[in-house]
Amino acid sequence: MSPQPLAVDRWFTINAAQLACSDAYPADGENALRQNGLIRFDARLHGDAAKRVIFYGPYIRVEPGVYLFTPKGELDGNLLLRFTHSIGTLIKEVTIDSFRPIVLTLTRGLDKFEVVGLRTPELKSMKLQSIAVHHIDPTPGAPASALLC
Numbered sequence: 001m002s003p004q005p006l007a008v009d010r011w012f013t014i015n016a017a018q019l020a021c022s023d024a025y026p027a028d029g030e031n032a033l034r035q036n037g038l039i040r041f042d043a044r045l046h047g048d049a050a051k052r053v054i055f056y057g058p059y060i061r062v063e064p065g066v067y068l069f070t071p072k073g074e075l076d077g078n079l080l081l082r083f084t085h086s087i088g089t090l091i092k093e094v095t096i097d098s099f100r101p102i103v104l105t106l107t108r109g110l111d112k113f114e115v116v117g118l119r120t121p122e123l124k125s126m127k128l129q130s131i132a133v134h135h136i137d138p139t140p141g142a143p144a145s146a147l148l149c
Contacts (some may be wrong), residue, residue: 087109
């Protein structure tokens with residue numbers, strides 16, 4: 001009999017199209033941040049907008065486990081990312097200067113989970129295509145410490 005796995009890996013992608021863009025960036029009745037399926041921010045063009053929020057969403061249910069969020073695109077400067085649930089309850093906040101994986105550990109399932117991207121004074125430009133999500137889900141009865149080796 002083969003041993004039971006300690007964890008189950010799941011992968012999914014949050015595409016830029018699944019994220020909402022702030023309405024603070026209008027252009028001819030459209031959102032200026034949406035370009036060819038991407039979310040693009042350029043401080044020279046969008047830096048005077050009243051709101052700091054660039055994108056948010058996707059308002060999904062997430063289960064307990066360890067998550068690696070890896071944005072795909074380009075980043076020049078600092079971007080503030082907030083991970084929230086239930087329309088604004090903060091889980092984690094990080095300022096990033098590159099699109100490297102971000103680790104988030106959840107001890108319970110959460111509803112209306114979202115990633116919020118906010119501009120900082122140092123943000124020059126950002127192009128977001130998607131966010132790859134790697135979810136390491138502990139199997140029932142497996143100790144959480146087994147995930148952190």
